[in-house]
Each structure stands twice: as structure tokens, then as C-alpha cells.
Amino acid sequence: MIYTCTLNPSIDYVARVEDFKEGHLNRTSDTFVYPGGKGINVSRVLKHLGIDSTALGYTGGFTGAFIKDFLTEEQILHDFINVSEVTRINVKLKSHKETEINGLGPSISIENQQNLLQKIDNMSEGDFLLLAGSIPPSISDDFYAEIAKKCNGQGIHAVIDTAGEALRKTLSFQPFLIKPNHHELGELFQTDVNSKEDAIFYGKKLLEAGVQNVIVSMAGDGAIFLNKDTVLISNVPVGTVKNSVGAGDSVVAGFLSQIIQERDLSTAFQYGVAAGSATAFSEDLCTLEQVEFLRKQIVIEEVTR
Ligand SMILES: Nc1ncnc2c1ncn2[C@@H]1O[C@H](COP(=O)(O)OP(=O)(O)O)[C@@H](O)[C@H]1O
Numbered sequence: 001m002i003y004t005c006t007l008n009p010s011i012d013y014v015a016r017v018e019d020f021k022e023g024h025l026n027r028t029s030d031t032f033v034y035p036g037g038k039g040i041n042v043s044r045v046l047k048h049l050g051i052d053s054t055a056l057g058y059t060g061g062f063t064g065a066f067i068k069d070f071l072t073e074e075q076i077l078h079d080f081i082n083v084s085e086v087t088r089i090n091v092k093l094k095s096h097k098e099t100e101i102n103g104l105g106p107s108i109s110i111e112n113q114q115n116l117l118q119k120i121d122n123m124s125e126g127d128f129l130l131l132a133g134s135i136p137p138s139i140s141d142d143f144y145a146e147i148a149k150k151c152n153g154q155g156i157h158a159v160i161d162t163a164g165e166a167l168r169k170t171l172s173f174q175p176f177l178i179k180p181n182h183h184e185l186g187e188l189f190q191t192d193v194n195s196k197e198d199a200i201f202y203g204k205k206l207l208e209a210g211v212q213n214v215i216v217s218m219a220g221d222g223a224i225f226l227n228k229d230t231v232l233i234s235n236v237p238v239g240t241v242k243n244s245v246g247a248g249d250s251v252v253a254g255f256l257s258q259i260i261q262e263r264d265l266s267t268a269f270q271y272g273v274a275a276g277s278a279t280a281f282s283e284d285l286c287t288l289e290q291v292e293f294l295r296k297q298i299v300i301e302e303v304t305r
């Protein structure tokens with residue numbers, strides 16, 4: 001089974017404003033409302049690709065209810081812990097540029113943190129647990145590391161998609177996969193990652209730190225996959241970016257959708273990049289048809305070391 005855990009889900013309110021002017025009254029030309037948060041996006045893309053998962057995390061209030069109803073409607077299993085404060089709303093403003101305002105999120109009690117850890121006790125060896133997105137301010141940035149340690153002890157494949165200290169602290173617990181984008185990778189090493197060579201250099205440092213598989217996504221500039229046996233480079237297909245929210249999550253979902261079916265790493269990587277681009281080229285998250293179509297344009301090359 002694949003579990004996704006979103007500690008800080010959101011409603012993503014996507015507002016298109018033709019000529020946004022700061023400090024003025026602006027009116028939208030189009031709006032969309034989606035359930036958001038990285039683990040939830042991964043569960044949704046997995047479902048689109050025909051793979052079941054169970055979404056975990058914390059939800060509260062009318063916004064939390066919207067997320068649960070949406071997932072139920074899409075026949076996605078979920079087992080969220082209810083909290084008293086409302087789930088946040090993240091604003092995604094589309095104008096000349098993409099601007100995002102992500103909320104802080106509700107506070108999570110120690111008791112509810114323990115409740116989540118107990119759910120992990122009931123998972124089985126060989127399961128996958130995705131830990132994705134920011135950690136709400138009420139939870140220590142050690143929390144993902146604590147979960148990664150539990151996963152390591154229980155033979156659960158931890159997949160981590162977060163940034164900064166919360167990510168760094170998980171590395172020594174041998175997560176199965178991490179997927180930083182090139183900015184997040186640079187941030188980990190207090191540098192800028194500007195090229196594929198840089199991404200390979202710093203990606204190898206993540207392997208040395210204990211991570212089993214690394215994908216570095218570089219938006220429109222391709223992606224890199226690394227593990228102890230191989231380094232793969234991918235192009236990305238050409239297209240018009242409509243809404244890149246959830247594109248990184250789609251890379252993770254596309255990759256996992258193939259790994260769970262025991263496909264080889266190169267196929268899984270290709271599928272991940274196809275899913276990322278298919279989402280970037282869509283208003284909402286990608287569909288299976290879009291992924292299958294874009295996949296044919298993606299060439300995976302092995303780097304000889
Ligand atoms: N301009 C683009 N052209 C094609 N694909 C893109 C583009 N921008 C993003 N993508 C797709 O989305 C994926 C994730 O994007 P990226 O910005 O690297 O990650 P994140 O969304 O985590 O910040 C990329 O690997 C790629 O598949």
C-alpha cells in the first residue's frame with residue numbers, strides 16, 4: 001500500500017488576473033478551487049494513473065471538509081485526523097508571473113502528533129509512506145526525521161518531498177526517495193544549483209548521506225535521477241505551462257506508480273517526468289492519457305561515471 005501524509009493540507013485557490021497591479025482593485029478572469037498540499041496531490045495523481053493510496057494528515061473546519069469530500073468523490077481513500085482549527089487556503093495568483101501565498105496552517109497538539117505516529121505503527125513492511133510539504137509551525141522540524149526513523153526500523157519505504165532542515169534531518173534514516181527541485185537542493189548545501197553537472201554533484205552528496213534514490217527536478221531544464229548504481233538524465237517535453245502547482249508532486253506520483261508495479265527505474269523516472277510536465281501543461285493535475293502521450297517525447301540517458 002502507498003500512504004501519503006500531508007501535515008499541512010490546503011485548499012488551493014487559483015486566481016487568474018490578466019494584468020495584476022499591486023495596491024489596486026484587481027478582478028479575476030478565471031478561478032479554480034482544488035484540494036492541495038503535496039501528499040494530497042500525489043494521492044490524486046496516483047488515482048489518475050490507476051494506483052490506490054491512502055491519504056493521511058490533519059484536516060479541520062469547512063476547508064478540511066472540502067478536501068475530504070473532494071477525495072471521497074474521486075474515490076481516494078483517506079484517514080485524516082480532525083483538528084479544531086481550519087485547514088489553510090493557499091492563493092495561487094496567475095498573471096504576468098506566478099505568485100503563491102501559502103498559509104501557516106492550524107496548530108497540531110502533541111496528542112494529535114502521537115495519533116499520527118500510531119497510524120505508522122500499523123503499516124506493513126514494504127509499504128510506501130510519502131511525507132510531503134511544509135511542517136505546520138506547531139510541529140518540530142524533527143517530526144519527519146522521527147517518522148523516517150520509524151519507517152527505517154519497520155521496513156517501510158519513506159519518500160520525502162520537503163525542504164530545508166526538515167529534509168536534512170531525514171537523510172541519515174535512508175529514505176527510499178527524495179525529490180528536491182534544484183533550488184531546494186542548492187538550499188541544502190547553501191549554494192546555487194544552476195546546471196545538470198551541479199545537480200549530479202550535489203545529488204551524489206545526498207546518496208553519501210544515506211538516501212537510496214534521488215530525483216532532482218529542474219523545471220523546464222530537465223531532471224536527474226541518481227542512486228548508487230546509476231545516474232540518469234531526462235529532457236522535458238516542450239509545451240505551454242498553464243499551472244505548475246503540483247508539477248513536482250506529479251513527478252513523485254508518476255515515479256511511484258511504476259515502482260509499485262515493479263517497473264525498472266528508467267521507466268519509472270520517465271513516467272515521473274511525463275507526469276510532472278503533463279501537470280505543468282494542465283489547469284488541474286495530469287490525466288493518464290496526457291502522461292502516456294508526453295512519455296514518448298522523453299529520452300532517458302545514462303551518464304557514464
Ligand atoms: N517549463 C516546463 N516545461 C516542461 N515541463 C516542466 C516545466 N516546468 C515544470 N515542468 C515539469 O514539472 C516537474 C517539476 O517541476 P519543478 O519546478 O522542478 O518542481 P517543483 O514543482 O517541485 O518546484 C519537472 O520535472 C517537469 O517535468
Ligand SMILES: O=P(O)(O)OC[C@H]1O[C@](O)(COP(=O)(O)O)[C@@H](O)[C@@H]1O
Pocket residue numbers: 008010011012035036037038039041090102103132133134135244245246247248249250
Ligand atoms: O506545504 P507547502 O510547502 O506550503 O506547499 C503546499 C503547496 O504545495 C502544493 O502541494 C504544490 O506543490 P508543488 O508545486 O511543489 O508540486 C500545493 O498544492 C500547495 O498549495
